[in-house]
Amino acid sequence: MTTTWPAPAATAPVRATVTVPGSKSITNRVLVLAALADGGSLVRGALVSRDTELMAAALRSLGVGVDLSTAVTPGPLRGDVDVDCGLAGTVMRFLPALAALADGDVRMDGDAHARTRPMSTVLGALRTLGVDVSGDALPFTVRGTGSVRGGEVELDASASSQFVSGLLLSGARYDRGLVVRHVGPPVPSRPHLDMTVAMLRAVGVDVDDTVPDVWRVSPGPVGAHEWDVEPDLSNATPFLAAAAVTGGTVTIPGWPSTTTQPGHAIRDVLVRMGCSVSLAGGALTVTGPTRLVGVELDLHDVGELTPTIAALCAVADGPSTLRGIAHLRGHETDRLAALVIELTALGCGARETADGLVVTPAPLTAPARAWSSYADHRMATAGAVLGLVVPGLQVDDVGTTAKTLPGFTSMWARMLA
Numbered sequence: 001m002t003t004t005w006p007a008p009a010a011t012a013p014v015r016a017t018v019t020v021p022g023s024k025s026i027t028n029r030v031l032v033l034a035a036l037a038d039g040g041s042l043v044r045g046a047l048v049s050r051d052t053e054l055m056a057a058a059l060r061s062l063g064v065g066v067d068l069s070t071a072v073t074p075g076p077l078r079g080d081v082d083v084d085c086g087l088a089g090t091v092m093r094f095l096p097a098l099a100a101l102a103d104g105d106v107r108m109d110g111d112a113h114a115r116t117r118p119m120s121t122v123l124g125a126l127r128t129l130g131v132d133v134s135g136d137a138l139p140f141t142v143r144g145t146g147s148v149r150g151g152e153v154e155l156d157a158s159a160s161s162q163f164v165s166g167l168l169l170s171g172a173r174y175d176r177g178l179v180v181r182h183v184g185p186p187v188p189s190r191p192h193l194d195m196t197v198a199m200l201r202a203v204g205v206d207v208d209d210t211v212p213d214v215w216r217v218s219p220g221p222v223g224a225h226e227w228d229v230e231p232d233l234s235n236a237t238p239f240l241a242a243a244a245v246t247g248g249t250v251t252i253p254g255w256p257s258t259t260t261q262p263g264h265a266i267r268d269v270l271v272r273m274g275c276s277v278s279l280a281g282g283a284l285t286v287t288g289p290t291r292l293v294g295v296e297l298d299l300h301d302v303g304e305l306t307p308t309i310a311a312l313c314a315v316a317d318g319p320s321t322l323r324g325i326a327h328l329r330g331h332e333t334d335r336l337a338a339l340v341i342e343l344t345a346l347g348c349g350a351r352e353t354a355d356g357l358v359v360t361p362a363p364l365t366a367p368a369r370a371w372s373s374y375a376d377h378r379m380a381t382a383g384a385v386l387g388l389v390v391p392g393l394q395v396d397d398v399g400t401t402a403k404t405l406p407g408f409t410s411m412w413a414r415m416l417a
């Protein structure tokens with residue numbers, strides 16, 4: 001059962017320091033790499049949320065010892081298991097390449113909407129690499145035989161960078177390693193590919209990415225490692241947005257000075273929208289202006305920031321155009337359609353383009369019905385941001401934030417206290 005949450009309106013500019021938990025993307029990469037490693041790995045600061053619990057549960061069923069708060073102990077990967085992917089792109093796209101190394105069938109399924117998320121590219125690529133896979137979308141079965149030939153594969157990853165990341169993360173354990181060649185419109189979410197390559201190198205895997213759109217992973221061991229997981233910068237963005245829309249100030253401690261997380265890009269977006277932003281002493285502080293400024297942005301590389309940014313655009317002083325994000329139609333929900341429906345219900349002008357959104361602000365009022373979350377954690381948090389300035393706004397299924405941020409409503413209440 002889902003509950004409707006009365007999103008609190010801000011009665012004054014928000015002033016708060018908010019500590020956000022670990023990065024989903026880093027945590028689930030750590031789990032995969034540690035499961036494939038040649039010894040036990042230590043993990044500090046991992047995210048504990050639905051997406052990472054699902055990854056941990058899947059790995060445990062495959063024979064890996066996983067304690068999300070401390071350590072991962074690899075073991076022989078066994079088959080004849082069922083894996084629940086929930087709605088987690090990182091689980092459904094990263095695990096098949098690892099499951100192919102198990103010694104039996106790995107049956108994968110997920111939430112109802114997960115069955116509509118694009119999968120065929122990564123499953124087709126595995127077939128080319130010598131893996132027996134039945135199906136082209138969830139549910140499907142990877143028939144592991146304990147080893148994978150590997151070699152070269154050409155694919156079109158314009159629908160999701162996770163197709164490439166998923167293959168690369170396991171590629172060193174394939175007999176011939178792996179060469180992935182992307183052919184097609186540009187791959188989105190480049191920082192996430194950089195994250196994959198950087199984390200592979202951190203565990204001693206040889207990755208050559210000098211040729212654009214080609215990644216070569218040499219066969220070899222994956223090293224055990226001590227991992228420190230950075231805070232999730234994308235999950236920090238709704239809190240920073242709270243400062244932006246109320247003219248307040250929010251500080252996020254533990255903000256890395258260099259990172260491959262796309263959430264880092266929120267700094268420039270906020271500056272362009274009129275906020276003042278400073279990164280000092282390992283903390284990011286954002287102060288909102290009297291009125292946000294409409295923007296034209298290409299979000300191709302940082303698509304997961306779109307719901308937060310669209311919420312900001314809805315209260316700006318003029319129209320905004322967000323481009324380069326056609327692939328968001330394959331995210332937790334069709335995010336372009338969902339944002340248009342929900343912003344329009346508030347009275348905001350919003351329309352889809354071929355590859356994005358045009359948001360034209362107008363006076364906003366809470367509709368009789370709740371802001372719909374579409375089982376999408378970032379739609380729910382975007383609703384919370386707008387609730388700060390739209391009194392009476394309700395958000396349905398706010399619990400869906402547990403995908404990457406359990407305890408979101410308590411964190412939000414503490415921020416406003």
Ligand SMILES: O=C(O)C1=C[C@@H](OP(=O)(O)O)[C@@H](O)[C@H](O)C1
Nearest residue numbers: 025160161162188189192303304
């Ligand atoms: O590799 C990752 O951890 C992710 C890659 C991106 O996926 P897409 O390339 O499908 O947008 C991003 O949106 C998602 O939230 C996490």
Ligand SMILES: C=C(OP(=O)(O)O)C(=O)O
Nearest residue numbers: 087088089090304331332
């Ligand atoms: C697209 C996202 O998630 P997933 O990892 O499920 O693709 C997201 O978190 O914005």
